Amino acid sequence: MYFLDEKVRNLHRIFDQNARRGYLRLDLNENPGGLPQELIDKAFDGVITPEFVAQYPETLHFTEVLAKHLGTDISHVCLTNGSSEAIRYVIEAFTSDNGRIVGVVPSYFMFQIYSEMYGKNIVQVPYRDDLSMYVEDIIAELTEDTELLILLNPNNPMGNVYTREEFEQIMTVAREKEITVLVDEAYHYFYPETFLDYALNEEHVFVTRTFSKAFSMAGCRLGYVIGWPEGIAMVQKLCTPHNTNAFAMQMAETILETPGAIEGLIERFSKGRSYLIDALDEHGYKYQGQAGNFLFIQPKTDAHTIVARMKEEKKILIKVYPDVGHLGTCLRVTIGEKQYMEQFLNALLELDRL
């Protein structure tokens, strides 16, 4: 008898990563300029031999390098094919059928997708109109039957962050009600505050991170999840064999082991961010969310028209976001090096005229 899972049939997926070649890509929070070529050459020159390509990837060495970088050992770390894969496995393993998951909205859309994929019940806590997320709104949803709480620090797309006090308040309730907490730190390094210490020191807290954003390696697909050893072992059981590829680990190791490489990436990004923010202030724009590598900008004219014209006339990809609290429909723009921000700003000033 043929069978198709209704959950899969009803799942609505958007695959928006294609047909982007030739455009300035400020729509998916990648680094538009990418890594310095010298770093790529350093990673791969003389390394890519027939054996390197032919062999299944070995993960132990890179996991050790990464664990050392994080100040821990390998029992706390599981490598994944991008952090979205780590998120998927945590949802799969740590919630029951129709299990209650609490998350904030708007947020990274894959939380919703994975929850629907596995038949979970995701309850979303909305932002207030001033675009702040109140801890009491989250805590109000942490019922006895909640199994997983998902927080993003900083959040994509709102760019808000949680203070240590706020996080501790949430954790107090989560511990009491035995709720697993997943903190998505995809935008770590752009924003240095972290809750990694919770994931390293207590049970039922996971932190996921990625090499796609600050490390500028989205094309390589590499992420990881940090947690307590038993929790990590459960996530590992779900991984497809050889889910992290040798090229990605080689590139990531080179970045981690090259003194000043991460700092250099962040410095170039920060200059782009300062330039864009100063220019937006100067031209009277309202914007929100600078903790990650993206910004919401309230346009002066119609956001949909600007996004369409940016693409057609300026070959720049950005996103439109409806209902961004009091800012209304906004543009979401990835922040990159100054030259790209200049290109974007010039286009914005030309197209967004009353």
Ligand SMILES: Cc1ncc(COP(=O)(O)O)c(C=O)c1O
């Ligand atoms: C908040 C957040 N988490 C996770 C991801 C997934 O990143 P990746 O699967 O490339 O590691 C993204 C990607 O945009 C994101 O914005």
